[in-house]
Amino acid sequence: MKFGVVIFPGSNCDYDAYKVVSDVLKEKVEFLWHKETSLDNYDCIILPGGFSYGDYLRTGAVARFSPIMKSILKFANKGGLVWGICNGFQILLEAGLLPGSMLMNSHLRFVCKNIYIKVERNDLPYTSACQVGQILKIPVAHKDGNYYISQNELLDLERNNQVIFRYCDENGNITQASNPNGSLANIAGICNKEGNVIGLMPHPERASEKILGSDDGRNLFWSLVQHTNGASN
């Protein structure tokens, strides 16, 4: 399986994602500068965390117009796997590849800590190695992670099972206290209707080795590898 990790000016989790793929999973991975336009021969494109263009104007608002985004749109429309993590998620929202938007955290502070998320579905390439209801311990690090969508669109999102991860406590209870940013319905991660494009605020790439305090995030990477390599064998 071959991953591509996009580097926007201001990305800062690009190396983390790269290292998980190359050193932990031992799979192929290449960096893609945001001015690249060819995405041939990649199975999954990761839009990593960070502060693309300094978060100026709105998070992801400028990066979404990077030259690579037109290719990513085409890649996604053909069914390619596109994975936005944190700032990558924000970019996908601005680009309209995922529905909704981010507001500033309800407490107005940057939040950087380990949190728990509950896996809502495991029929996606990203979660096939997880169990439904499984609780993952993964850190968040953001100031604009307060997921917002209009009430009608939220109903659609829920009806289509597009919510993949919700913030929960360590026992899996979805409570207000376990919601680190004020997101509607404790939403931590969503996918498009087709399930090939996902975004989540927590950082699985920062929790993929025991030495980092948790390797729960590796489940997501491992799901993709199993899904893709299994399908091609």
Next chain:
Amino acid sequence: MTAKRKEKLSQAVVYVKLKEGVLDPQGLTIKKALEKLGYQNVKEVRSGKFFEIVFDSNGSKPRAKFLNEISDKLLANPVIEKFEIEVLK
């Protein structure tokens, strides 16, 4: 000596606000701060931003269509925000 070409500029302001019903944590915090300062008659504060834009337009006013386009495409996120345009000169 050649006379300096006088630049003909025009200006517009784009105001970007959160749509009604969208939670504004900053606005709420500012309201609370005002209350703490003793200003008890503040009913609501909604935060937003504005952009002053100067155009090299050779004297003609920027067209509404153009301003709408840049506001909708970049300056505001239509999912959560709305915008108002004011043409100054």
